[in-house]
Amino acid sequence: MSTNSRPYIFVITFLLTLFGFYNYVIYNSNGYVAAEKLSPVAVKGQQLFQDKRxxxxHQIYGLGGYLGxxxxxxxxAEGKGPNYIKAFLNSGVNSMPQFNFSEGEKDALVQYLKQVDETGIFPNYDAKIEATGWVKLKYRNEE
Ligand code: HEC
Known part of the structure; x- marks a missing residue:
């Protein structure tokens, strides 16, 4: 290495220090940890949601498949809700397959979707990029 590359080492060291500090701040701020904890019934619903694919x-918070x-x-949603959801589950509407859920399983799925609804808004256009680099979304349960 020539002596000319010296200044670059200082610059890189400075940038790496800055990067380290930035990461420290990001990973140690717990401002956006989900406030919602799924109830045991909702966890069962989530399990079914995953097992039955x-x-x-379907998407949740905009993520997932796009057929439904x-x-x-x-x-x-207006005109929808628990009974509407349950009606879909075992009837096989259009390309949605017909499932054979028990009443308890239907309740679990409804409970899961209820808790999802309590936290998320989709589509969510209310997003702000903060100075720290976090994207702050608006959540239902902080209104
Ligand atoms: C093969 C694809 C497919 C799978 C798997 C599927 N669905 Fe569907 N689902 C659909 C489609 C397509 C619709 C829209 C039907 C219509 O409105 O005609 C739908 C509609 C719905 C609706 C009504 C939504 C609304 O806003 O009107 C609910 C609730 C629902 N599905 C729940 C579920 C749940 C829970 C599961 C898993 C147990 C599931 N679906 C699995 C394709 C699927």
């Missing part, structure tokens, strides 16, 4: 056709609609707010 609902997500291969997003289910983030199906629980609170």
């Amino acid at each position: 609902c997500w291969s056709c 609609p997003d289910l983030t707010n199906v629980y609170s």
Whole structure:
């Protein structure tokens, strides 16, 4: 290395220090840890949602398959809600397969979708990029 490269080492050291500090701040701020904890019944619903591959056709918070609609707010949407959700589960509407859920399993799925609805909004356009680099979304339960 020539002596000319010396200044670069200082610059790189400075940038790495800055990067380290930035990471320290990001990973030690716990401002956006999810406030919602799924109830045991909702956890069962989430398990069913995964086991039966609902997500291969449906999205939650906009993520998932795109054959069926997003289910983030199906629980609170006008004209929809728990009975509407249950009606879909075992009837096989259009390309949605017919499942054979027990009443308890239907309740669990409804409970899961209820808790999803309580936290998320989709589509969520209320996003702000903060100075720290976090994207701050608006959540239902902090209104
Ligand atoms: C093969 C794809 C597929 C799978 C798997 C699937 N669905 Fe669907 N689902 C659909 C489609 C397509 C619709 C829209 C039907 C219509 O409105 O005609 C739908 C509609 C729904 C609706 C009504 C949504 C609304 O806003 O009107 C609910 C609730 C629902 N599905 C829940 C589930 C759950 C829970 C599972 C897993 C147990 C599941 N679906 C698995 C394709 C699927």
